[in-house]
Amino acid sequence: MTVKFLKEILEWILVVIVSLSLYFAITTYAAAPYTVKGHSMDYTFADSDKVLINKVSKNYERGDVIVFHANETDDYIKRIIGIPGDTVEVIDDVLYINGEKFEEPYLEKKKSELKSNSKNVNLTLDFNIEYLISTKSKTVPEGSYFVMGDNRPNSTDSRSFGFVKKDTIVGKVMLRYYPFTSVKTF
Template sequence: MKKELREWFVAIIVAMILIIVIRQFLGISYNVKGESMDPTFRNDDRVVVSKISKELGHIKRGDVIVLHHDKKHDYIKRVIGQAGDKISYKNDILYINDQPVEENYLEENKKSKMFENLTPDFNIETLESTKAKAVPEGKIFVLGDNRLNSFDSEEFGFVNEEQIVGKVVLRYYPFREIKTNFEADQLSNIEK
Protein backbone atom coordinates (compact mmCIF):
# COMPACT_ATOMS: atom_id res chain seq x y z
CA MET A 1 0.00 0.00 0.00
CA LYS A 2 2.80 2.46 0.88
CA LYS A 3 4.62 1.67 -2.35
CA GLU A 4 1.44 2.28 -4.35
CA LEU A 5 0.82 5.63 -2.61
CA ARG A 6 4.41 6.67 -3.24
CA GLU A 7 4.10 5.77 -6.95
CA TRP A 8 0.89 7.81 -7.19
CA PHE A 9 2.52 10.72 -5.44
CA VAL A 10 5.52 10.63 -7.81
CA ALA A 11 3.20 10.36 -10.86
CA ILE A 12 1.18 13.38 -9.71
CA ILE A 13 4.32 15.45 -9.10
CA VAL A 14 5.75 14.52 -12.53
CA ALA A 15 2.41 15.37 -14.19
CA MET A 16 2.31 18.75 -12.45
CA ILE A 17 5.86 19.54 -13.55
CA LEU A 18 5.03 18.55 -17.14
CA ILE A 19 1.94 20.77 -17.11
CA ILE A 20 3.97 23.73 -15.84
CA VAL A 21 6.71 23.18 -18.46
CA ILE A 22 4.17 22.78 -21.28
CA ARG A 23 2.24 25.91 -20.27
CA GLN A 24 5.38 27.96 -19.76
CA PHE A 25 7.30 27.05 -22.89
CA LEU A 26 5.23 25.10 -25.40
CA GLY A 27 1.57 26.00 -25.50
CA ILE A 28 -1.41 27.39 -23.69
CA SER A 29 -5.17 27.17 -24.15
CA TYR A 30 -7.23 30.28 -24.91
CA ASN A 31 -10.95 30.95 -25.09
CA VAL A 32 -11.82 33.23 -28.04
CA LYS A 33 -13.89 36.24 -27.00
CA GLY A 34 -15.72 38.37 -29.53
CA GLU A 35 -16.40 38.32 -33.25
CA SER A 36 -13.26 39.98 -34.65
CA MET A 37 -11.97 36.80 -36.33
CA ASP A 38 -15.36 35.49 -37.50
CA PRO A 39 -15.77 33.13 -39.39
CA THR A 40 -12.23 31.76 -38.90
CA PHE A 41 -12.88 31.75 -35.14
CA ARG A 42 -16.15 32.39 -33.37
CA ASN A 43 -16.94 33.59 -29.88
CA ASP A 44 -16.20 30.84 -27.31
CA ASP A 45 -14.01 28.74 -29.65
CA ARG A 46 -11.16 27.19 -27.71
CA VAL A 47 -7.68 27.20 -29.21
CA VAL A 48 -4.14 26.12 -28.39
CA VAL A 49 -1.44 28.74 -28.82
CA SER A 50 2.14 27.63 -29.47
CA LYS A 51 4.45 29.81 -27.41
CA ILE A 52 7.49 28.04 -28.81
CA SER A 53 6.62 29.40 -32.29
CA LYS A 54 7.34 32.88 -31.02
CA GLU A 55 10.50 31.87 -29.21
CA LEU A 56 11.87 30.17 -32.34
CA GLY A 57 10.98 33.16 -34.53
CA HIS A 58 8.38 31.22 -36.53
CA ILE A 59 5.72 33.95 -36.56
CA LYS A 60 5.21 35.11 -40.13
CA ARG A 61 2.81 37.05 -42.29
CA GLY A 62 -0.55 35.21 -42.54
CA ASP A 63 -0.30 33.48 -39.15
CA VAL A 64 -3.07 33.83 -36.59
CA ILE A 65 -1.63 34.90 -33.25
CA VAL A 66 -2.70 35.81 -29.74
CA LEU A 67 -1.23 39.05 -28.42
CA HIS A 68 -1.29 40.92 -25.13
CA HIS A 69 -2.93 44.25 -25.95
CA ASP A 70 -2.69 45.44 -22.34
CA LYS A 71 -2.66 43.90 -18.86
CA LYS A 72 -6.34 42.91 -19.08
CA HIS A 73 -6.89 42.09 -22.76
CA ASP A 74 -5.48 39.46 -25.09
CA TYR A 75 -6.54 39.54 -28.74
CA ILE A 76 -6.55 36.98 -31.52
CA LYS A 77 -5.56 38.53 -34.88
CA ARG A 78 -3.93 37.73 -38.23
CA VAL A 79 -0.41 39.01 -38.97
CA ILE A 80 -0.66 41.13 -42.13
CA GLY A 81 2.68 42.96 -42.08
CA GLN A 82 6.16 42.40 -40.69
CA ALA A 83 9.13 44.71 -40.34
CA GLY A 84 9.83 46.54 -43.60
CA ASP A 85 6.40 45.85 -45.15
CA LYS A 86 4.35 48.62 -46.75
CA ILE A 87 0.64 47.93 -46.19
CA SER A 88 -2.36 49.45 -47.93
CA TYR A 89 -5.92 48.65 -48.99
CA LYS A 90 -7.61 49.95 -52.09
CA ASN A 91 -10.99 48.85 -53.48
CA ASP A 92 -11.08 45.90 -51.05
CA ILE A 93 -7.69 44.59 -52.18
CA LEU A 94 -4.75 44.20 -49.80
CA TYR A 95 -1.39 45.43 -51.07
CA ILE A 96 1.82 44.38 -49.35
CA ASN A 97 4.92 46.06 -50.75
CA ASP A 98 2.80 47.26 -53.69
CA GLN A 99 1.84 43.68 -54.59
CA PRO A 100 -1.86 42.72 -54.57
CA VAL A 101 -2.62 39.83 -52.24
CA GLU A 102 -5.60 37.51 -52.42
CA GLU A 103 -7.17 36.90 -49.00
CA ASN A 104 -9.07 33.61 -49.37
CA TYR A 105 -9.96 33.57 -45.67
CA LEU A 106 -12.22 36.61 -46.25
CA GLU A 107 -14.43 35.01 -48.93
CA GLU A 108 -17.28 34.09 -46.56
CA ASN A 109 -17.37 37.61 -45.13
CA LYS A 110 -17.28 39.17 -48.61
CA LYS A 111 -20.40 37.18 -49.58
CA SER A 112 -22.39 38.58 -46.69
CA LYS A 113 -21.01 42.13 -46.54
CA MET A 114 -23.45 44.97 -46.10
CA PHE A 115 -21.21 47.67 -47.55
CA GLU A 116 -19.44 48.03 -50.87
CA ASN A 117 -16.02 47.19 -49.35
CA LEU A 118 -15.30 44.75 -46.56
CA THR A 119 -12.11 46.62 -45.67
CA PRO A 120 -12.01 50.42 -45.92
CA ASP A 121 -9.24 51.94 -48.03
CA PHE A 122 -6.16 52.88 -46.02
CA ASN A 123 -2.40 53.20 -46.13
CA ILE A 124 -0.21 52.78 -43.05
CA GLU A 125 1.47 56.10 -43.90
CA THR A 126 -1.82 57.96 -43.45
CA LEU A 127 -3.45 55.94 -40.67
CA GLU A 128 -3.63 58.01 -37.50
CA SER A 129 -2.51 54.97 -35.46
CA THR A 130 0.65 54.18 -37.47
CA LYS A 131 1.94 57.03 -39.68
CA ALA A 132 4.97 55.14 -40.99
CA LYS A 133 6.16 54.34 -44.51
CA ALA A 134 6.70 50.71 -43.50
CA VAL A 135 6.24 48.45 -40.49
CA PRO A 136 9.13 49.34 -38.11
CA GLU A 137 11.69 46.81 -36.86
CA GLY A 138 10.46 44.77 -33.90
CA LYS A 139 6.81 45.37 -34.78
CA ILE A 140 3.98 43.76 -36.75
CA PHE A 141 0.69 44.95 -38.27
CA VAL A 142 -2.41 42.84 -37.49
CA LEU A 143 -6.02 42.75 -38.64
CA GLY A 144 -9.04 40.72 -37.63
CA ASP A 145 -10.67 38.57 -40.32
CA ASN A 146 -14.03 40.20 -39.55
CA ARG A 147 -12.91 43.56 -40.92
CA LEU A 148 -16.16 45.38 -40.17
CA ASN A 149 -16.08 44.36 -36.52
CA SER A 150 -12.46 44.23 -35.40
CA PHE A 151 -10.33 46.35 -33.09
CA ASP A 152 -6.88 45.96 -34.62
CA SER A 153 -3.81 47.79 -35.94
CA GLU A 154 -5.98 50.21 -37.89
CA GLU A 155 -7.07 51.58 -34.49
CA PHE A 156 -4.28 50.73 -32.01
CA GLY A 157 -1.27 50.77 -34.34
CA PHE A 158 1.67 48.43 -34.59
CA VAL A 159 2.15 45.55 -32.18
CA ASN A 160 5.51 45.09 -30.46
CA GLU A 161 6.91 41.59 -30.96
CA GLU A 162 7.14 41.29 -27.15
CA GLN A 163 3.33 41.49 -27.01
CA ILE A 164 2.96 38.27 -29.03
CA VAL A 165 1.93 35.27 -26.91
CA GLY A 166 2.26 32.79 -29.78
CA LYS A 167 0.75 31.27 -32.89
CA VAL A 168 -2.67 29.59 -32.90
CA VAL A 169 -2.02 25.98 -33.92
CA LEU A 170 -5.26 24.17 -33.03
CA ARG A 171 -8.96 24.79 -32.52
CA TYR A 172 -10.16 21.97 -30.27
CA TYR A 173 -13.64 23.23 -29.40
CA PRO A 174 -16.31 23.00 -30.66
CA PHE A 175 -15.38 19.37 -31.25
CA ARG A 176 -17.16 19.20 -34.62
CA GLU A 177 -14.86 22.00 -35.86
CA ILE A 178 -11.46 20.74 -34.73
CA LYS A 179 -8.88 22.21 -37.07
CA THR A 180 -5.20 23.03 -37.46
CA ASN A 181 -3.38 25.31 -39.90
CA PHE A 182 -4.96 28.75 -40.03
CA GLU A 183 -2.09 30.24 -42.02
CA ALA A 184 -2.67 32.28 -45.14
CA ASP A 185 0.14 31.08 -47.40
CA GLN A 186 -0.59 33.75 -49.99
CA LEU A 187 0.57 36.35 -47.44
CA SER A 188 3.89 34.64 -46.72
CA ASN A 189 5.01 34.59 -50.37
CA ILE A 190 5.30 38.38 -50.78
CA GLU A 191 8.73 39.80 -51.52
CA LYS A 192 10.13 42.86 -49.78
Protein backbone atom coordinates in the same frame (compact mmCIF):
# COMPACT_ATOMS: atom_id res chain seq x y z
CA MET B 1 -1.83 -0.15 6.61
CA THR B 2 0.61 -2.30 4.84
CA VAL B 3 3.91 -1.27 3.33
CA LYS B 4 2.62 -2.29 -0.10
CA PHE B 5 -0.41 0.02 0.22
CA LEU B 6 1.76 2.97 1.32
CA LYS B 7 4.15 2.34 -1.55
CA GLU B 8 1.24 2.38 -4.01
CA ILE B 9 -0.08 5.66 -2.61
CA LEU B 10 3.40 7.23 -2.88
CA GLU B 11 3.66 6.06 -6.48
CA TRP B 12 0.31 7.72 -7.30
CA ILE B 13 1.39 10.92 -5.59
CA LEU B 14 4.59 10.88 -7.62
CA VAL B 15 2.61 10.35 -10.87
CA VAL B 16 0.35 13.32 -10.04
CA ILE B 17 3.31 15.56 -9.17
CA VAL B 18 5.21 14.65 -12.34
CA SER B 19 2.06 15.11 -14.47
CA LEU B 20 1.32 18.52 -12.99
CA SER B 21 4.96 19.57 -13.39
CA LEU B 22 4.91 18.55 -17.04
CA TYR B 23 1.62 20.36 -17.63
CA PHE B 24 2.92 23.59 -16.09
CA ALA B 25 6.24 23.35 -17.93
CA ILE B 26 4.54 22.79 -21.28
CA THR B 27 1.95 25.56 -20.81
CA THR B 28 4.58 27.99 -19.55
CA TYR B 29 7.25 27.42 -22.18
CA ALA B 30 5.94 25.42 -25.18
CA ALA B 31 2.19 25.68 -25.73
CA ALA B 32 -0.81 27.25 -24.06
CA PRO B 33 -4.58 27.02 -24.35
CA TYR B 34 -6.49 30.20 -25.24
CA THR B 35 -10.21 30.92 -25.49
CA VAL B 36 -11.30 33.27 -28.29
CA LYS B 37 -13.31 36.20 -26.97
CA GLY B 38 -15.48 38.22 -29.32
CA HIS B 39 -16.20 38.18 -33.03
CA SER B 40 -13.22 40.01 -34.56
CA MET B 41 -11.96 36.80 -36.21
CA ASP B 42 -15.31 35.55 -37.61
CA TYR B 43 -15.39 33.22 -39.62
CA THR B 44 -11.94 31.82 -38.96
CA PHE B 45 -12.65 31.63 -35.23
CA ALA B 46 -15.90 32.11 -33.33
CA ASP B 47 -16.47 33.48 -29.87
CA SER B 48 -15.57 30.80 -27.26
CA ASP B 49 -13.50 28.66 -29.65
CA LYS B 50 -10.60 27.03 -27.85
CA VAL B 51 -7.18 27.08 -29.49
CA LEU B 52 -3.68 25.93 -28.67
CA ILE B 53 -0.88 28.46 -29.08
CA ASN B 54 2.68 27.57 -30.08
CA LYS B 55 4.86 29.62 -27.72
CA VAL B 56 8.19 28.20 -28.94
CA SER B 57 8.30 29.51 -32.50
CA LYS B 58 9.36 33.14 -32.73
CA ASN B 59 9.35 33.20 -36.53
CA TYR B 60 6.14 35.06 -37.43
CA GLU B 61 5.02 35.35 -41.03
CA ARG B 62 2.35 37.19 -42.94
CA GLY B 63 -0.94 35.31 -42.56
CA ASP B 64 -0.11 33.74 -39.19
CA VAL B 65 -2.81 34.07 -36.56
CA ILE B 66 -1.27 35.22 -33.30
CA VAL B 67 -2.25 35.93 -29.72
CA PHE B 68 -0.60 38.94 -28.10
CA HIS B 69 -0.85 41.06 -24.98
CA ALA B 70 -2.97 44.07 -25.98
CA ASN B 71 -2.52 45.57 -22.52
CA GLU B 72 -1.84 44.37 -18.98
CA THR B 73 -5.13 42.48 -18.69
CA ASP B 74 -6.25 41.56 -22.23
CA ASP B 75 -4.90 39.29 -24.93
CA TYR B 76 -6.08 39.63 -28.55
CA ILE B 77 -6.15 37.15 -31.39
CA LYS B 78 -5.47 38.66 -34.85
CA ARG B 79 -3.91 37.84 -38.22
CA ILE B 80 -0.51 39.22 -39.20
CA ILE B 81 -0.96 41.32 -42.32
CA GLY B 82 2.28 43.29 -42.46
CA ILE B 83 5.75 42.19 -41.38
CA PRO B 84 8.76 44.47 -40.78
CA GLY B 85 9.58 46.52 -43.88
CA ASP B 86 6.16 46.06 -45.54
CA THR B 87 3.96 48.81 -46.90
CA VAL B 88 0.28 48.01 -46.31
CA GLU B 89 -2.82 49.51 -47.91
CA VAL B 90 -6.34 48.54 -48.87
CA ILE B 91 -7.96 50.04 -51.97
CA ASP B 92 -11.50 49.09 -52.96
CA ASP B 93 -11.48 46.02 -50.66
CA VAL B 94 -8.18 44.71 -52.07
CA LEU B 95 -5.14 44.34 -49.82
CA TYR B 96 -1.81 45.49 -51.24
CA ILE B 97 1.46 44.52 -49.58
CA ASN B 98 4.50 46.36 -50.96
CA GLY B 99 2.36 47.49 -53.88
CA GLU B 100 1.39 43.91 -54.86
CA LYS B 101 -2.14 42.54 -54.61
CA PHE B 102 -2.36 40.05 -51.73
CA GLU B 103 -5.05 37.37 -51.78
CA GLU B 104 -7.06 36.85 -48.60
CA PRO B 105 -9.09 33.64 -49.06
CA TYR B 106 -10.07 33.66 -45.37
CA LEU B 107 -12.27 36.72 -46.10
CA GLU B 108 -14.28 35.28 -48.99
CA LYS B 109 -17.23 33.98 -46.94
CA LYS B 110 -17.56 37.28 -45.07
CA LYS B 111 -17.24 39.30 -48.30
CA SER B 112 -19.89 37.27 -50.13
CA GLU B 113 -22.24 37.54 -47.14
CA LEU B 114 -21.77 41.30 -47.06
CA LYS B 115 -22.30 41.65 -50.83
CA SER B 116 -25.51 39.58 -50.70
CA ASN B 117 -26.94 41.75 -47.89
CA SER B 118 -26.09 45.14 -49.35
CA LYS B 119 -24.73 46.24 -52.69
CA ASN B 120 -21.44 48.11 -53.19
CA VAL B 121 -20.22 47.82 -49.60
CA ASN B 122 -16.63 46.89 -48.88
CA LEU B 123 -15.60 44.62 -46.02
CA THR B 124 -12.43 46.64 -45.39
CA LEU B 125 -12.45 50.42 -45.66
CA ASP B 126 -9.62 51.96 -47.69
CA PHE B 127 -6.48 52.88 -45.75
CA ASN B 128 -2.72 53.22 -46.03
CA ILE B 129 -0.58 52.67 -42.91
CA GLU B 130 1.35 55.84 -43.72
CA TYR B 131 -1.77 57.93 -43.14
CA LEU B 132 -3.39 56.09 -40.22
CA ILE B 133 -3.28 58.08 -36.98
CA SER B 134 -2.32 54.87 -35.12
CA THR B 135 0.70 54.04 -37.29
CA LYS B 136 1.95 57.07 -39.25
CA SER B 137 4.74 55.07 -40.83
CA LYS B 138 5.45 54.34 -44.48
CA THR B 139 6.52 50.78 -43.56
CA VAL B 140 6.03 48.37 -40.69
CA PRO B 141 8.92 49.09 -38.29
CA GLU B 142 11.55 46.52 -37.38
CA GLY B 143 10.41 44.32 -34.48
CA SER B 144 6.73 45.11 -35.13
CA TYR B 145 3.74 43.72 -37.03
CA PHE B 146 0.55 45.13 -38.55
CA VAL B 147 -2.40 42.93 -37.57
CA MET B 148 -6.10 42.83 -38.43
CA GLY B 149 -9.08 40.71 -37.50
CA ASP B 150 -10.79 38.71 -40.24
CA ASN B 151 -14.11 40.37 -39.40
CA ARG B 152 -12.81 43.72 -40.60
CA PRO B 153 -15.80 45.96 -39.78
CA ASN B 154 -15.92 44.60 -36.21
CA SER B 155 -12.27 44.36 -35.25
CA THR B 156 -10.16 46.54 -33.03
CA ASP B 157 -6.75 46.05 -34.59
CA SER B 158 -3.62 47.86 -35.85
CA ARG B 159 -5.81 50.32 -37.72
CA SER B 160 -6.83 51.71 -34.33
CA PHE B 161 -4.10 50.74 -31.81
CA GLY B 162 -1.01 50.68 -34.05
CA PHE B 163 1.70 48.14 -34.59
CA VAL B 164 2.14 45.07 -32.39
CA LYS B 165 5.63 44.72 -30.97
CA LYS B 166 7.20 41.27 -31.28
CA ASP B 167 7.90 41.05 -27.55
CA THR B 168 4.14 41.29 -26.77
CA ILE B 169 3.32 38.20 -28.87
CA VAL B 170 2.40 35.16 -26.78
CA GLY B 171 2.56 32.81 -29.78
CA LYS B 172 0.86 31.68 -32.95
CA VAL B 173 -2.25 29.57 -33.16
CA MET B 174 -1.48 26.00 -34.18
CA LEU B 175 -4.71 24.15 -33.38
CA ARG B 176 -8.40 24.78 -32.79
CA TYR B 177 -9.46 21.90 -30.52
CA TYR B 178 -12.96 23.04 -29.54
CA PRO B 179 -15.68 22.80 -30.69
CA PHE B 180 -14.82 19.22 -31.54
CA THR B 181 -16.75 19.48 -34.84
CA SER B 182 -14.37 22.24 -35.98
CA VAL B 183 -10.95 20.82 -35.04
CA LYS B 184 -8.33 22.28 -37.38
CA THR B 185 -4.58 22.85 -37.52
CA PHE B 186 -3.07 26.17 -38.65
